[in-house]
Amino acid sequence: MNEELQSTNEELETSKEELQSVNEELSTVNAELQAKLTELSAANDDMNNLLAGSGIGTIFVDLRFNVMRYTPTATRIINLIPSDIGRPLEHLTTRLKSYTQLIEETKGVLETLTPFSCEVESVDKCWYTLSIQPYRTLGNVIKGAVITFVDITELIHTRQALAAFNDTHQSEHA
Numbered sequence: 001m002n003e004e005l006q007s008t009n010e011e012l013e014t015s016k017e018e019l020q021s022v023n024e025e026l027s028t029v030n031a032e033l034q035a036k037l038t039e040l041s042a043a044n045d046d047m048n049n050l051l052a053g054s055g056i057g058t059i060f061v062d063l064r065f066n067v068m069r070y071t072p073t074a075t076r077i078i079n080l081i082p083s084d085i086g087r088p089l090e091h092l093t094t095r096l097k098s099y100t101q102l103i104e105e106t107k108g109v110l111e112t113l114t115p116f117s118c119e120v121e122s123v124d125k126c127w128y129t130l131s132i133q134p135y136r137t138l139g140n141v142i143k144g145a146v147i148t149f150v151d152i153t154e155l156i157h158t159r160q161a162l163a164a165f166n167d168t169h170q171s172e173h174a
Contacts, residue, residue, distance in 0.1 A: 057128070057149035060135060065089045065106060068144065077122055077149050097121045099130075106132050106145050113142065119152065127156040 051058055057074035061067055065088055070080050079093045090103050099120045109116050115133040122128065128149040135144040 055151065059089070059147040060144060061089050061106065061147065062144040063110065063142070065103065065145075067092070074149065076126075077128065095122045095124065097123050102130075102147070106147065109134060109145055110142065119156070120149075125153075126151060127153045 051071045052073075054071070055073055056071065057077050058071045059067060059074050059078060059080075060069045066086055067080070067084050067089060069085070070078070074080060077095055078089075079095065084092060089106070094102065096102075097120075099118075105116050105118075108114075109132045113134050115131065117129060117131045120128050120130045129152050131148045131150070133146050134142045135146050137143055
């Protein structure tokens with residue numbers, strides 16, 4: 001009986017040592033995961049600040065055209081609120097003047113994987129370069145589309161002023 005207890009005690013001691021070893025390994029893996037999580041969180045914060053600070057209106061949509069994420073600037077062009085995450089893009093209204101092809105152009109980009117770009121005007125007389133391109137993962141998998149709006153109002157006004165100047169200048173010399 002004493003020998004059996006001694007043998008069981010040795011087995012328990014061995015099991016205890018194995019559990020301690022596994023626990024140390026788990027602690028190491030947990031520390032590594034915590035470090036990666038901290039790194040990922042910092043990268044996510046950097047990305048959010050970059051997108052918010054760029055002044056470029058950006059909307060990320062999935063393959064079913066549901067809004068995944070957007071920048072604050074995008075709310076000037078597309079009527080977006082936080083609860084719109086997950087909603088279909090086609091359910092949202094835009095502030096674009098006479099441009100209604102956003103869904104069709106986005107579908108075209110996803111079908112052909114060819115980026116699209118055009119100039120659009122908003123109802124408040126601001127001009128934007130609208131660009132649509134596939135949303136690619138690091139593994140080059142298409143997961144949706146990225147829609148961006150870059151404010152080019154000043155460029156358009158300069159272009160218009162230059163055209164008016166050229167028209168006036170040419171008519172003086174005619």
